[in-house]
Amino acid sequence: MKADEFNLDDAVAILERTPASLSAWLTGLPATWIRATEGDGTWSPYDVVGHLIHGERTDWIPRARHILAGETGPFETFDRTAQFTESRGRSLDELLATFAELRRENIAVLIGMNLTDDDLDRTGIHPELGEVTLGQLLATWVVHDLDHITQVARTMAKLYTEATGPWSAYLSILSDRLERAK
Amino acid sequence: MKADEFNLDDAVAILERTPASLSAWLTGLPATWIRATEGDGTWSPYDVVGHLIHGERTDWIPRARHILAGETGPFETFDRTAQFTESRGRSLDELLATFAELRRENIAVLIGMNLTDDDLDRTGIHPELGEVTLGQLLATWVVHDLDHITQVARTMAKLYTEATGPWSAYLSILSDRLERAK
Numbered sequence: 001m002k003a004d005e006f007n008l009d010d011a012v013a014i015l016e017r018t019p020a021s022l023s024a025w026l027t028g029l030p031a032t033w034i035r036a037t038e039g040d041g042t043w044s045p046y047d048v049v050g051h052l053i054h055g056e057r058t059d060w061i062p063r064a065r066h067i068l069a070g071e072t073g074p075f076e077t078f079d080r081t082a083q084f085t086e087s088r089g090r091s092l093d094e095l096l097a098t099f100a101e102l103r104r105e106n107i108a109v110l111i112g113m114n115l116t117d118d119d120l121d122r123t124g125i126h127p128e129l130g131e132v133t134l135g136q137l138l139a140t141w142v143v144h145d146l147d148h149i150t151q152v153a154r155t156m157a158k159l160y161t162e163a164t165g166p167w168s169a170y171l172s173i174l175s176d177r178l179e180r181a182k
Numbered sequence: 183m184k185a186d187e188f189n190l191d192d193a194v195a196i197l198e199r200t201p202a203s204l205s206a207w208l209t210g211l212p213a214t215w216i217r218a219t220e221g222d223g224t225w226s227p228y229d230v231v232g233h234l235i236h237g238e239r240t241d242w243i244p245r246a247r248h249i250l251a252g253e254t255g256p257f258e259t260f261d262r263t264a265q266f267t268e269s270r271g272r273s274l275d276e277l278l279a280t281f282a283e284l285r286r287e288n289i290a291v292l293i294g295m296n297l298t299d300d301d302l303d304r305t306g307i308h309p310e311l312g313e314v315t316l317g318q319l320l321a322t323w324v325v326h327d328l329d330h331i332t333q334v335a336r337t338m339a340k341l342y343t344e345a346t347g348p349w350s351a352y353l354s355i356l357s358d359r360l361e362r363a364k
Contacts, residue, residue, distance in 0.1 A: 003214050006345040010214050014338065017207050025203035032185050032192050129348040136347035143346055146339040147355040150332040156196065157328040163188040164325055165318035166311040173329035176358055 006139045008115060016107050018145045019100035022049065026152070027093055034092050036159045038177075045152045049095045050083025052148060056102035058082075060141045061109050067124040067134045068113065074125040110138075150176075188321045190297060198289050200327045201282035204231065208334070209275055216274050218341045220359075227334045231277045232265025234330060238284035240264075242323045243291050249306040249316045250295065256307040292320075332358075 026034060026045055034045045043051065055078070063075050087095060113119070120135035157173045168174050208216060208227055216227045225233065237260070245257050269277060295301070302317035339355045350356050 003218070004341050004344055006342065007214070010212050013211055014215065017211070021203050021207035024206045025199050029195055029199070030192050032189070033196065036185070126348070129351070132348055136345065136349060139342045139345035139347075140349040140353065143339045143342050143349075143353045143355065146335040147353055149335045150355050150358070153328040153331040153335075157325045159186050160188065160321045160325050162186055163318065163321035165321075166308070166314055167318060167322040167325075169311070171322065171325045171329055172359065173325065173332050176332070177354065 006120065006135045008120075008138070011138055011142045012107060012110065014142045014145060015103065015110075018052075018149070019096070019103050022149075022152075023096045023100065027096060029092075032159070033156050036155050038155050038158055042155070043151065045155060046087070046092050046095070047083055048148045048152055049092060049099055050087035051080070052145070053095060053099050053102060054079065054082040054086060055144065056099065056106055060137065061106045063124065063137055064110070064113070064134060067122050067137070068119065070122075071124070074127040077127050188302065188317045190302075190320070193320050193324045194289060194292065196324045196327060197285065197292075200234075200331070201278070201285050204331075204334075205278045205282065209278060211274075214341070215338050218337050220337050220340055224337070225333065227337060228269070228274050228277070229265055230330050230334055231274060231281055232269035233262070234327070235277060235281050235284060236261065236264040236268060237326065238281065238288055242319065243288045245306065245319055246292070246295070246316060249304050249319070250301065253306070256309040259309050
């Protein structure tokens with residue numbers, strides 16, 4: 001097997017570590033950090049955790065089940081801004097606990113599917129992208145976690161763009177995705 | 183105080199969380215992930231942790247002391263590849279434990295400096311950047327942690343560029359810094 005091929009055990013190894021890593025990183029951080037954004041229309045670390053929760057509820061496992069059930073219609077569209085209403089009134093610590101619980105449940109469901117290589121090749125229809133495989137869905141789940149970890153780091157880092165003075169020239173994170181909304 | 187001004191308590195809040203977050207994320211991960219790179223001349227997650235250790239030993243606190251001692255010569259140049267020899271033969275778990283211990287000690291030293299606002303404005307000479315302040319050095323320490331967290335996430339994510347299939351178009355992390363070496 002090539003290192004860059006999807007492997008279920010390797011994928012689970014990343015997926016199961018994300019909640020504890022985020023909790024160790026963000027629990028108890030001052031609001032200065034957790035409510036920071038990259039500008040209008042961009043997300044704070046708090047918003048990102050809410051978005052990850054919504055994915056656990058409506059995206060990854062529901063879509064995997066959709067594929068395994070052999071449904072021929074497209075997946076339901078994923079709501080990328082659901083967290084702005086769903087997270088309302090909840091602390092970041094509550095959101096982190098909810099994310100950890102949902103992720104634990106979803107990994108148990110994933111392992112319980114006892115997926116074969118043939119299963120990973122089964123296909124579903126994405127509403128925008130067209131035909132995708134179950135293996136691609138699960139690889140995307142992994143990369144999606146990592147993408148949002150970079151978003152949290154980048155958002156917090158940019159708060160100190162001015163504060164780093166001349167060093168900002170060395171800190172590439174400060175110029176990553178300057179114009180992108182999420 | 184503006185949110186984007188350097189604040190010592192806020193900086194410490196990030197600095198003290200990085201080791202636990204990295205440990206929760208990387209401890210026990212398969213070599214597929216921790217030895218992945220973005221290509222020739224780029225660093226694996228294993229290499230990054232070694233680099234963070236070298237920074238704890240030779241960069242942040244030594245340079246802070248240099249400034250506070252009023253030394254007029256430039257800082258010693260930081261060795262950006264020291265980890266390739268210093269980490270040799272050590273497991274990632276050992277490196278993570280060393281990083282956590284050094285970081286804990288360095289934060290204790292930082293707090294023990296009882297820095298005033300005037301101290302944060304004191305200056306030193308960077309060998310390439312010229313005059314920098316202690317506040318800028320400490321802000322850079324924070325952003326440097328976050329930059330390397332994005333590097334670890336990005337490096338692991340890119341292993342699954344092909345595996346995500348059509349979804350790669352949505353996963354911006356896969357195109358971040360495609361040509362950059364670190």
